[in-house]
Each structure stands twice: as C-alpha cells, then as structure tokens.
Amino acid sequence: MEIKESYDLPLPIETVWQALNDEGFLKNSIPGCEKLERISPNELSAEVKLKIGPMSTRFKGKVNLSDLNPPNGYTISGSGTGGIAGAASGSAKVSLSKMEDGEGTILSYQVKAEVKGKIAQLGSRLIHSTAKKLAKKFFSNFVQELAK
Amino acid sequence: MYSTKIVKAENSSAAVQAIGSSKEGKILAGGMTLIPTLKQRLANPDCLIDISGCGLEGVEDKGSSVRIGAMTKHAAVAESSLVAKAIPALADLAGGIGDRQVRNRGTLGGSVANNDPAACYPSAVMALDGTVHTNKRDISADDFFKGMFETALEEDEVIEAVSFKKPEKACYMKFPNPASRYAMVGVFVAKFSDGVRVAVTGAGEEGVFRHSDLESALSSNFSEEAVSGVEVSSDGLMSDIHASADYRANLIGEMTKRAVSS
Amino acid sequence: MSEGIGASVKRKEDRKFLTGKGRYTDDINRPGQVHAHFLRSDVAHANIKSINTKAASAAAGVVAVYTGEDIDVGGPICGWVVPNRDGSATHEPPHPLLAKGKVRFVGDAVAVVIAESLQQAKSASELVEVEYEELPAVVDLETASAGAEIHEGMAENRYFDWELGDEEATDKALKSASRVVKLTVRNNRLVPNPMEPRAALAEYDDLNDSYTLYTTSQSPHLTRLVLAAFMFQIPESKIRVVAPDVGGGFGAKIYVYVEEAVCTWASKKIKRPIKWTADRTQAFLTDAHGRDHINNVQLALDSNNKIIGLRVDTLANLGGYLSAFAVAVPTYLHGTLLSGLYDIPAIYTNVKGYATTTTPVDAYRGAGRPEATYLLERVIDQAAREVGMDQAEFRRLNFIPKDAFPYQTAVALQYDTGDYEPALDKAMEMIDYKNFESRRSEASKRGKYRGIGVSSYIEACGIAPSAVAGALGGRVGGWESASVRVDPTGTITVTTGAHSHGQGHATTFAQIVTEKLGVPNSSVELVHGDSDRSPFGMGTYGSRSLAVGGVAISKALDKVIEKSKKIAAHLMEASADDVEFKEGKFTVSGTDKETAFGEVALAAYVPHNYPLETLEPGLEETAFYDPMNFTYPAGTHIAEVEVDPTTGVVEIVDWAACDDFGNLINPMIVEGQVHGGIAQGIGQALLENAHYDENGQLLTASYMDYCMPRADDLPSFKVECTNTPCTHNDLGVKGCGEAGAIASPPALINAIINALSPLGVSDMSMPATPETVWRAIQNAQARAAE
C-alpha cells in the first residue's frame, strides 16, 4: 500500500532538512515514540508505543535514514517488533523543494507500510487506515514542532 | 491473556480513582471488545475496573431527548419500549449489533468509548445530535469523535450516559460486513425540524463522520431523488480486502436512499 | 423394520452433543500434565539465522524448550506421489517437525515451549529470540515458478508436473471442432474451519516404553502408522492413538501434523503428559487449506453441439510443504473426474503442483472433485450460452446415456452405473424450471436480476480400491475393517476403522446391524477411534465410511449369520442348509421349528448343547473389505438467485438438489449431509476466501475477516434422491458426504451469470462478494454505454 501527501511550510529548506535529521525533532514527531537514540550517523534505535483502540503494544526497533540527498530529501524507514503482536515496518520517501516564492518549502512524502503476524492476521481492515493516520500524525507533529 | 487484576467500582468516581491509582488501568464494560484483545495478548493492562456496579444502566425520557446509561446493554436498548416509541431507529440499530450474545453483554458506553470505525452507535450519536455525559463534563457528538478509535475522552474520564435528541423521523441502514457483521457502511439519517443530519460509519478512514453534501441535499428535499443528485466521493473512505473506497461510496448513497425511503 | 435400512432414525449421538457432554481431546486431562505452546513464524519466507531460547528456558514454569535442532525424528510424510510427465518422480522435500534453518509460511512452527500452565508457556515463548534473514515471499500461483527457491534444489518451485489422458486425440478434437469454448477459472483457497480446533494430549509410559496420543484425527490408525513407522521408527504396537469425540474435520484432520508429533516426541523427553490445543488463529494458519487451483479449460464441440474433446491445464497451489495427500487431490481426485456426467471421447489434462510460501494445501470436503466439477460445469454452461441452447438441454444432450454403463471414461475411471436424466428432470421439476422466465420478469419489475443455474456433477467416492490407488501412486490401502462381537445376551458391539466426527456412524451403522440381525438399534454399540480397540482401519474421508466401512460391517455380519445358522441348525436339529434367518429368527424351511437370535448367541457362549467338534464357541467375526471400484454418486443441483444491482448482493431464493446416492441407510442423515455440503459450497462461492497479501501474510485469520456461511445466508433447501444402486457392494450404497460441496459452487455461480447475462456479464469469480458482483455490473453497464 502506498500513501502520498504534501505540506507547505513557511520555512527555508535548510531548516526543514536539519530538523529532519535531528533526533529530538524526530522523537517528538514519531507518534508514540518513547525512546530514540542515535547508534550511528544514519541509524537510530527506537521504542514506540502504539495504541489502536483497545490494543496497546510496544514496538522495539530501528529507524534508518537512507538515500540522503541534502537538502532535497531522504528516505526514513522504521521497523520494529511488537513481540506477540507481530512486526511492523514502514518507510517514507521525503522530498523537499523550494516553494515558488523562494521562501517556503514543500514537504511531500510517500509512505509504504507493512505489518506481520498477529496484527496482520487480526487487524487487516485497519492496516491501511492506521498507516495513513500514523504517517499523517508524524508529519503534522513534525510541522508543529517546526512551528514552535 | 496476561494476568491482571480486576477491581469492582461502586460508582464512577471510584472508577476514576482506580484508574488514577493504576499504571495502565482499563475500564471493563461489556468486555466484548476488550476481553478478546486481552486474550490475544494485544494489551497488558495492570488493572481492569469493572463498572457494572456503578448504576449506569437505564433509559430515561428527558422530553426532547432520551438519555441512556453507559452500561445499558444493546439488548436492553433494542427491547426498550421507551426507545421504540421515542426513537425507533435507535432501537433498531441496537437490535442489529452483532449477535444475541454480544447484544446481551456489549454496552452503549463501551461502543461509544471504543469508537471502532465500523461500530454502529457512533453514527446514532452523531446523527441524533447526541451528548456524551462523563463524570467531568458534557461533550457534544461533534466534538466527541476524533478519528478512528479516538475520542475526546481523557484518561481519567468515564462515560456515564449518552443523550439522543428525538428526531421527527430517523432511520439507520447498515450494510454489514459479511464476515464480522459490523458495518461495512452504516448510514444514520435523522430529520429534525431545523434540518437533516446524516452520519456515516464503517466507511471513513477517520471513523464516523457527517456527510454535509447529503445533509444539505436532504434538508432542502427529503427524498431519494435528492440523494441521487449527490455525487458521493470516495476521498477519505477506507479500502480493505472487503470493500474498496469506490464501493463504499456507492453504498453510502444506496444506504442513504433506503434510510430516506423507509 | 422401523430401525433398519431406509429408516430416518434419530441420531443416537445427538443427545450428548446437544447437551454439551461430548468428550473431546481438550476435555481429557492426565495427572502431571503440562502444556505446549508453539512459537510460529511471523514471516512467510526466511532463513533462520539464530534462535536463542535461554531466557525462555529460564522463565517461570517452563519445563522444556525445543527447536528444530533438538528434534531427532522425521517429519510428516507424503502419502501419495505421481510421476512427472518426463518420467521423474514427485519432488518430496523434507518437512521437519520444527523449522530447521528456514521457515516457509506464516505459522510454520519454529520452537515449542512446554510449561506447567498454558499462560506460562505463552509468556515464555515471547522470550524466544529468533533472528530471521528474510527472503522474498512466493504467493502468487501464476508466477510461483519464477519466485524465490523455497525448497533446496527444487526447480521452479514445482513439486510435480503430471498428465492424464490422450493429448494427441484431444488436440485433434480441438482442431477439428466446430467451436472451441475457452474459460479460465480460479478455485479460491478455503480454510476448513472444523468447529473443534486440532488438539493433542500425548503421554509416555516409561514402563512399557510406549505412547498414548489422544488427538483430533479422522484416521487414528493412519496417525499411528505414520508416527511409528515413518517419524519415530519404533514398533507400531508402541503407540496407541485415540481419537475421542471429534468436532468435524472436513479433511483437515486426516493428516499427521507437526504439533501432534512434537507433543508425542517430547512426552518421552520430559516424561510427562503434554497437552496442546490450537486456538482459532492457529487453526487458520496451520490446518491444511483447501482448493486453490487455476484451470485453463478448452471444450471442443461438433456442429451438433456434442462435446468431442476437453483439455484442462491446471496450476495447483500446494503451499510451503507437501501435505500427506496434497498430490492426490489435484491429480487422481481431479483429473479422473473431468469427464463428469458427459460422454467425452477425448480428454487430456496437465497439472502442475507448485510450492508457495503459504499454508500447505490438502484435501477439503470433496478434495479435487469440487474443482473438477466447478471448471466443467462452468465451461458447459458457457458452451450452452455460446451455442444458444438451454443450459439443461445442453447437458441432457451430452449426458452418458443410461444404456452405456458400465462406461469407460477417457480419464481412467469406469462408472459402474448411473442414470442422469431422472435427477435432472426431478431437480427441474422441484424448482419449477419451466416457469423461470416469468419469475425473472417479475423480479425485474422489482429492480432485481433473477437467474437460474444448473450443476450436474459426479464424484468418485469410497476411496479406494487398493490396487487402483497403488497403481496410481497411493501409498496406503483403500480397504476398511469391521468386527462384530455378539455378546452372550445378544447385544452387539461393532468396531470399525472408520471414524465419526459428525457423520452419525453410531446411528447408521447400527441400522445395518438391525436390518441384518433383527436386533433393536439400542442393542448395538459402536466402537471407533481407538487404535487399540479396533482392527487396523483407514479412517473417514472421501465419503468412504458407509461405502467401504459400512460394507465391511455388512460382511462381518454375514459371517456372524453364517455361523449362527450352524448353531441354530444344531439347536433345532436340522441341516444348516435348511435354516433360514429373517427378522431375528431362525426357522427350518417346511417345519414350524424356530429359534431366536438371542438363544443362538447364548448357546455360542454357554455351549452346553453345541457342536463343539465342528464349530468354535463364541460369536465374533471380523471382515476386511476392499472395494472393486469407486462408487459414483451423481446428480443435479439447481440454484435460483436474485441480484440487487445497487449493492451487488446475491440472494439465494431457491435451491433444488436431486442426488443419486444409491440405497440410503438413513435418509435424514443423508439430507443433513447434503445440507451441510451445500452450505460449504455456498460458502466457497459467495463468502469464503483465504486472502494473503503480497508478503505472504494471511489477512483472513479470524472470523472478523474470513466469512463462514451462516443460517441466514442460506435458503431452505429442497433435497430429493433418485436411486441406481451401486453394483459392486453388498449394500448398493455410494456415499453422500461431499456431494453438496461438489455440486453447489458452479450451480450458484452459473445462476449469478445467468441473472446478469442480460447485461452481457459472462464471467464471475469466486467468491462472488457483493463488490465483485457490483463491479461486474458496473463494467457491463460501462461497456454497454460505449
């Protein structure tokens, strides 16, 4: 499944790019993120608590930054296992471009998500909507953080 | 199921207190949603707060509205002569939830608090301009539902009752998912003297929503033709292995027509 | 006789089941019992890089943790193989009891955790760390041959590539045909869903170095054979397998699965009884699935609309491992049925069986025969439409005529008997076929599309004549055993190797005894399901219990009667040749002498006045019966539907079934079997589908998403029978367990196509969900608008 969306940000592209690479920003943006630590330049370890309805599971995994093309974008991907619940992974290809007025930035993203195990077996009807929702939340959190 | 403890609360403030003193306490109502989740080990609350003894059951006529206690079972709403007289569509809705076993355990409060995107009750709360009464405040339907599985409820908030405005006319039409029999699309149409409210469940990616195009078409002309004149968009509708967004859009139109003409 | 053959005797077993008193495997508990929980793969295809069980082993209550590396016995075996077209053999890759080095489907067992309580076992299993190196999943059947290698050295993921029939003659027929009707159909994958999930309780006896396994099996003796001879390589007598009450099987409980074997193996390691019961999700993931074929069909017609040839090229999805009878289902239970009820001079079929990284696929109610019937009845229907003939008359024109029996088909089988037109006629009458068009136009006034669909089917039941099975690649016999023990008081205990898991054997088999010995049903006790209590038997599948097991009982009864006559002759001082036995009484012809069966029984055990010099005392006989041929139930089902074009919802408004099952022992039970079969067939056609995503995750692993048929999905069925008794068994019976599931899917799909044909719809896939039907209507309307 693929999900696409874009935001117009009133900030210069360099500022947005820096934030995209800042673990503090990322931590506050990833929905349910409880822990995010850089373990190498492009790799972070993460703990995320996901609540969907009555389900509540903690995922442990990694966040990777790849296809780095400063300041035009990168791919941020995460994968984690939630123990008995199964595993989830997703990646967002993020592109930044200058707005025509030359001041703002257009952030667009394309998300792919995949779930495994029990969450796939029992929650298939929710996979797409949840992925979309989480992606939206991530970027709207990110935009809010930037506005601060 | 992970082991946990159960506390039986005597009233809603005791329930709230119990939540406060636990790390990750959960209210247990009918358990029809919560217990299967626990059995699958998809949640691990340290405490379950049973609110069946909190006196939250019952149906009351409040003149222009009907107030139903959070712990009122679906079966009780379906069988209530008061509801049948005041808002027959609501009794119908309750009588069409799940199966007999589920209706004899599942509760109004549980359904509304859970806000499953395919649940029936949220559409009634929306369309009947309902109010959710909690231990802290009254929340209007339009402010209560915040997206799939999300509500305005805070961690320490318990639903005590829900009020539904009496419409001139109302009908709930559900197209059940053939497997789960939850709503694949459910449309609740309520006609009031000052306009028509149309709430759609089962279809939106953000859960229950009001369909403004259908509302305005029906407010000026309460007829099937008016519905036919509305192009129901598939934007923002769910796609899953059971139904695409397009098909859901078609069903929204069809179910609305049926609700209007019934 | 009101309790004999042909009487609708109420089922003896129902009282206990309906009052919740059935005793299933999970109801049994043994002192000191512990619980097993299997850790399963969440990924469809991966190399296992490491498994760390340290933390799990140290967790509370844990008795043992095992992985594939600990297992020192063999895994499940393949019970049937076929030669490839090039003469080579079926590829039989190993199937370890616990994954070794690799996992091949979501649900593949990776480790077992055994603990004092089930919850402890589950909690500990969360501590097992498995590191996977993921490999691409192989899900799509059509491209499976180009997918990642699933089994080492197995080229193109192909288990086998088999053919049957005369390719040259068939291609010639296709070339010379005045019309070739082409169709591609997909037979959707189903999850069997017996009400009781699989379970095992294994106990090791240290003193005797022997095992007892209580388990949910349709064939306890085969389970014992496979466990002892092929997996553990120990004397068969060292294992006792008991299948107590079993809550349905539909094929899924024929095979020996890894869980049952691991529990048995581990019970010796830890010297404590081990219980395992699948939960519903595990059942979805690991019970062998059914169907999953793609068939390319070409039917050749001459200028008189007679069928002159049929070619079917089939791809069969067999999943991550080769299950016990997986090979037989798409080949000998499918290819051999392609002639259907029709006189087809040339038939050729090629079947390629592929591995994918999905749950193994094997026999499910009907096994191969529903797939054959589906493609055939779909293409026949399309042919009738193309040539502009009535669907029923086109079938009638091509039926094997009544006087052509025994009929040798072009695909190996010889039908002993049959008469197909009366069943067609009767079904047409039952549904008022001739007035259908007026019902169609009445419905269209209500905005509904009404359609009628015919399906005429045949099946080969009573699997099987051993010699035939052996010649075709079967590794087991096809006979059944029975023993009849007459007690001194004249009551009867029948033991059978057949196994009842819903079929009502206790009732039906007692009726055979009543008929033959004249004793009341209540005097007959049936023993089954225990390898220590009954002679070796083959179990229940393929509608064989009555046609093979019942006939074995009949033969044992004949032996009892023969011996009884000798005893009676002695008691009545007559010659055995003059003794007649009828309705429980022995008489001497031409005299008024008589003696009752009970007196003979007593004399056999209290032989004070008994011909001991020529006859052994006692009255107990055993018979083994191996049939000469399959039995061939056949018939016609007609479905009538109404389609709501605004939603695509299909309502089944009427259903007529007329089946020829030969003689009926208990018409009520037969009708029940037909009802259940039709319900499952309707499930396949309208509701059920095992849906995998592209990563091999099963997205329909609970009843939230996998749609089982429910009573309110079904109409009231009209069920009748015709009767051409089977010519080669003593009871003239044929078997009725699978017919409904075989006949119904094409009847229903044909009815939907018939309903929508005025719009130009000519194809419909299964399951015909509301959206599928709605889309077909939308597309047809869009085409019409162009």
Ligand SMILES: Cc1cc2nc3c(=O)[nH]c(=O)nc-3n(C[C@H](O)[C@H](O)[C@H](O)COP(=O)(O)OP(=O)(O)OC[C@H]3O[C@@H](n4cnc5c(N)ncnc54)[C@H](O)[C@@H]3O)c2cc1C
């Ligand atoms: C087989 C089946 C079929 C079903 N079909 C349908 C259907 O067709 N339509 C439909 O609408 N629903 C359906 N349901 C859901 C059913 O209506 C449930 O009863 C409902 O969703 C939850 O209610 P409950 O009382 O069981 O709540 P519980 O499972 O006890 O709780 C659900 C959640 O709500 C919270 N909660 C409960 N009560 C309160 C409260 N008073 N205040 C704050 N939080 C609270 C709990 O903490 C929990 O998180 C079905 C359920 C099943 C099992």
